[in-house]
Each structure stands twice: as C-alpha cells, then as structure tokens.
C-alpha cells in the first residue's frame with residue numbers, strides 16, 4: 001500500500017542505529033511475558049511474528065532464563081539453559097526476520113527471585129536472604145567463584161542467543177528480578193567485598209556483565225540494558241538520585257538503554273491508576289546523560305504523544321508491551337495513515353493475567369492474541385463468508401459489537417439491534433465509573449470499524465421480542481443480550497443467598513450504581529466477586545461522600561486483582577480514602593439500620609450501624625429472549641432461521657475479554673466446518689512428531 005502517512009509522524013519512521021544493528025523505525029516491542037514461553041514455542045513464535053508483520057522494528061522475548069539455578073517455574077518464560085533450547089528461539093528469530101524486524105532476547109538470572117521449583121537447585125543471591133517466590137526457603141550468598149560462574153553462564157547464554165539469530169541481547173537489571181539489579185540494591189546486597197558497599201562496588205557486576213556480553217557477541221549483536229530508575233520504596237530501594245549516579249557511571253557501556261520503573265506493578269500500571277506516559281518523570285534524565293539511544297514505555301497508543309516524547313528528547317524509541325498486544329499492527333496503521341483503525345489498549349491488564357495464571361496470553365481488545373498459531377487467527381484478516389447469508393445480532397455490548405464487526409468484515413449482511421439509545425452495553429456503563437474511562441475504547445474501536453462497513457446496519461432503541469426476531473427474516477441469529485447483577489447475596493460464599501436482601505430497598509447492586517441510583521450515608525460494599533467491581537464501587541461511593549466499609553468473606557481485598565497488578569494500587573487507594581476494610585466476614589443480616597457480619601473462621605458476630613449495602617456477588621444472564629426463541633424452535637424453519645446462538649454475558653457472565661472473544665469466535669466459526677472436540681492446535685513432545 002502506498003504510504004498516506006501524516007508528515008507529522010515521519011520522525012517515528014526514521015531508522016535508529018543500535019550498536020551494530022539498525023532498527024528500521026522507532027517502534028520497539030519491549031520484552032513481555034505471555035504465559036506460553038518455552039512450553040509453547042510455536043504459539044510463542046507466531047505471536048511474535050505478528051508484531052513484526054505489524055511493523056514493529058524490534059520484537060523482544062520475555063525474560064529468558066540462562067541457567068537451571070534461575071528456574072522460574074511455575075511461570076513459563078523463555079529459556080536458554082543449554083544448546084537444546086536454541087531451536088525454539090531460532091524459530092522466533094526466523095519469523096521476526098522474515099518481516100524485516102530485529103529480534104531481541106532478555107537474558108535473566110533471577111537469583112533470590114527465581115523459584116527453582118523445577119530444577120531444585122539452591123537459590124543464590126548477593127547475600128543470604130529469604131526467597132521471593134517458590135518455597136519459603138532462602139538464597140545463599142554467592143562466593144567470588146559463584147560470581148565468576150554466573151558471568152560464564154550469562155556469556156554462554158549470550159552466545160547461544162546469537163546462534164539462535166538474536167540481534168539485540170539484553171542485560172537485565174529491572175523489576176527487582178535479576179542479579180545485576182539485586183547487587184545494586186542495598187536491601188539485597190550486604191557484601192563487604194569488591195561487589196558490595198559503595199555504589200561503585202554495587203555497580204561492578206552490572207558493568208562486568210555488560211562488558212562480558214559485548215566481548216562475547218558485540219561484533220554482530222547490540223547489547224541493551226534494561227534498567228529500573230526507581231523502585232518507589234524509599235531508601236530501601238533504588239531511588240531516582242541513585243539511579244542517576246548509576247547511569248552516569250556506565251552511560252556509554254550499553255548500546256541501548258531500556259528504562260522503566262520497578263517492580264512490575266509500578267511499570268505496567270492499570271489505566272485506573274496511571275495515564276499514558278506516566279513514567280516520563282522517572283526516565284527523562286537518561287537521555288541527558290548518555291549518547292546511546294533510549295527506549296521507554298508508557299502505554300503509548302497516541303502517535304502525537306509518541307512524537308512529543310521524541311521531539312522533547314524524553315526517549316528515542318517508543319517502547320510498548322501492552323499497546324503491541326492490543327494492536328500488533330499499530331506501527332503499520334500509523335504508517336498507512338490509518339490512525340482511526342488503531343485498536344488502543346485500555347489498560348485493563350488482562351494480558352498480565354496470562355503470565356500470572358500460567359496460561360496463554362489473552363487481551364480484551366485483541367481477541368486473536370495468543371491464538372495466532374493455536375487457531376490460525378490473524379488480528380487484521382478474517383476469511384470471507386462462505387454464503388451470502390443475513391445475520392441478526394441482538395445486543396450491542398462488547399460481544400454483539402465484536403460479532404457484528406467481524407461478521408461484517410467477512411462480508412455478511414449484518415443487522416445489529418440494541419435496546420438502548422447508545423451502543424457499548426456494559427463497557428459504556430462501566431467506563432463511567434471512577435478510573436475506567438479508557439475502557440470505552442472497546443466500544444469506540446468497534447463502532448468506528450462498523451461505521452466503515454456498508455453491509456452492517458445498526459438499529460438503536462430497538463428492544464427485540466421473540467416475535468420480532470422471527471419476523472426479521474435472518475438466516476442466523478446471535479443473541480448477546482448481557483446480564484445483570486444479583487441482589488440476593490448468592491455467590492461463591494453464600495450458595496443459598498443471604499436472607500432478606502433481595503427485597504430490601506436499601507440493597508443496591510452495581511447495576512443500580514451504573515444507572516445513577518446511589519445510596520448515601522454509611523454504606524457497606526460486600527465483595528464476593530474478588531476482582532475490580534467492589535473497589536470501583538467503593539471509589540464511587542467515597543467520591544459521593546459516603547462512609548464506606550468494604551466487607552469480603554475472602555482473606556484479602558480483591559484477591560483476583562493480583563493477576564492484573566491492580567491489587568497494591570487498590571489497597572493503597574482504599575487506605576488513603578479511609579475505607580474501613582473487613583476481610584473474612586460475610587453478611588448474615590441487614591435491616592436497613594444495622595449490618596450483622598459473621599467471621600468466616602470463628603463465627604464471631606459483629607454489628608455495625610449501616611444505611612445501605614451494595615452487593616457485588618454474582619450475575620444472571622439476560623437470556624429470556626433466548627429461552628423464548630428456544631421454546632419456539634418449530635417456528636424457525638418458516639421464519640428462515642437456520643441457526644440461533646447465545647453468546648457473551650448472556651450465555652455465562654464473565655470478563656469483557658470473554659465477551660469480545662465470544663463475539664469474535666462466533667463470527668469466525670459461522671458456516672465454517674466444525675473443528676472437532678479440541679478447537680485449537682496443541683504442543684506435544686517429540687514422541688508425537690506429527691504435532692510439533
């Protein structure tokens with residue numbers, strides 16, 4: 001395609017020299033976890049290939065273990081323990097090179113922050129200290145001989161990476177996850193030899209490893225340093241002032257500086273807690289100290305922000321993990337002048353949960369993420385329809401919108417009917433809650449795409465009945481009618497519900513809050529859901545002037561939010577807002593004036609004055625239309641209906657990511673041959689060579 005690029009964005013497409021290699025533009029997919037890693041090399045390589053095809057000049061692995069003494073089990077990252085690990089990464093390099101991009105590997109030895117659950121090696125660290133993951137064991141202090149061995153492992157891994165075809169080899173000193181960083185940290189390094197004490201001594205190992213790597217592979221490969229400039233831990237951690245001294249000491253040693261804030265929860269902050277470009281104050285000094293190119297991250301999705309970062313001398317290369325996950329074709333879309341087509345990351349961190357739950361990466365905005373090899377799904381291309389059928393989509397939430405968009409792209413004649421006066425369903429409603437504004441991008445991207453498809457018609461203000469559907473005359477009908485929150489207390493912890501809640505006028509649900517019906521006074525939010533809703537409700541009520549108590553039968557606040565890196569931010573915000581937190585309690589009674597709680601473990605009863613409660617427990621599908629149409633199946637043939645499906649929250653309430661995926665899958669599979677009991681390709685060991 002001829003380039004229709006806006007000249008304002010030209011600077012994003014100028015090449016950047018990185019040591020002996022050249023990035024063809026300034027788009028740099030920085031290392032990111034994906035839950036596939038060494039266990040699923042084909043799926044991993046196909047996912048990275050998509051980034052290269054989409055125009056990223058550099059495509060990196062996730063952390064890459066260099067030795068069995070840094071085994072990260074159960075997390076599945078990349079691995080280069082010995083030569084047998086080379087082919088898996090060579091596969092990725094070949095696929096990335098095929099599209100003219102550079103491949104980068106993030107070599108890592110995690111010392112006391114490894115687990116060694118698989119290798120059973122003893123953990124090592126700068127000094128004796130408790131482990132962070134794995135068993136509650138300790139890491140032993142490394143001897144000088146150990147340090148020499150570690151340097152040898154790193155050098156050998158760099159050579160293997162070069163043989164695999166890597167163009168950029170990372171030394172990793174970020175996220176509190178690697179030995180060169182642990183040696184920098186006073187809280188982890190209590191040594192009194194040449195590797196401890198003064199800053200010069202604590203920097204020694206990092207300096208040596210950078211030099212080792214250059215000597216080993218620097219003739220052909222660039223040496224990058226991923227470096228944390230701030231840990232936000234006060235004097236316990238690396239602080240900006242110390243980071244400035246460190247960068248000063250080794251400014252010209254790496255070919256590329258990749259800088260960010262540690263730990264991961266301060267780096268990949270959900271949009272609820274940090275805006276685009278939030279790391280600038282912590283990393284902007286680096287370019288003033290070094291002549292080498294600098295890459296930084298900030299959930300950059302706006303080309304104007306990217307240009308501004310470069311023009312103002314903050315960074316040279318636009319680093320991205322999440323924006324490249326939500327839209328692997330982001331660079332190409334800017335290049336082709338298709339800014340409106342960019343599928344912007346919403347900052348929900350469902351992608352992070354893949355790594356956390358040790359399963360293939362998923363993305364709310366990009367339902368093809370992680371499915372490139374498993375299902376052969378391409379983020380931009382869908383197979384054309386087989387027949388000229390008409391499809392009626394009922395419900396314009398994330399499931400219905402994505403189904404209509406993808407069906408439209410396949411060439412179907414699509415009608416989308418939505419009961420309300422606005423599209424977006426839960427996304428529109430949730431995005432009005434505190435901190436969730438960016439989530440509306442799930443709607444906006446799809447509405448924008450649908451607007452370009454003449455074969456998709458949208459009908460607002462159109463609540464359809466079963467008779468309406470039968471009268472419509474579509475061959476295929478898909479119902480994406482959503483769900484609603486229960487009021488009766490039923491949930492994980494109360495299988496029989498909570499007596500009296502259902503009919504009480506002072507009991508509210510998230511739907512009430514989203515409809516603008518808010519309680520006042522002393523309000524208890526009851527969280528039996530464990531993810532974001534209850535803390536968002538607490539936020540909203542706090543803003544509204546309520547005195548908020550948060551109650552959960554779980555032993556911690558919003559336990560599932562650990563998987564999206566929300567947890568610590570939620571706890572801090574609640575503490576700041578003075579939310580009264582009661583963990584390990586369930587509600588036994590509420591009479592409109594007094595709330596009676598029972599401790600989950602000892603049965604202790606607690607009573608407190610309370611004006612209203614908000615129950616965040618479970619949801620029920622809005623599937624009345626589906627049930628009604630099912631009961632009228634004998635009439636389908638006369639109405640011309642060949643298939644009827646119910647998808648998304650109307651089938652089984654879940655995350656927005658589930659609804660988008662359901663809509664996409666429906667559109668992909670319509671009129672296609674069935675794929676059998678297992679709907680995706682799997683990895684098998686070499687004993688089953690037909691599948692590897």
Ligand code: ADP
Nearest residue numbers: 395397398399419425426464481482648649659
């Ligand atoms: P999902 O997450 O599965 O997409 P949502 O709750 O976000 O579900 O969206 C469901 C949408 O369906 C809502 O916008 C709702 O107004 C709409 N809807 C529900 N029932 C009907 C109906 N009978 N006719 C048309 N639209 C409907």
Ligand code: SF4
Nearest residue numbers: 345346348349351363
């Ligand atoms: Fe962005 Fe959410 Fe997708 Fe992650 S899952 S890339 S945060 S939209």
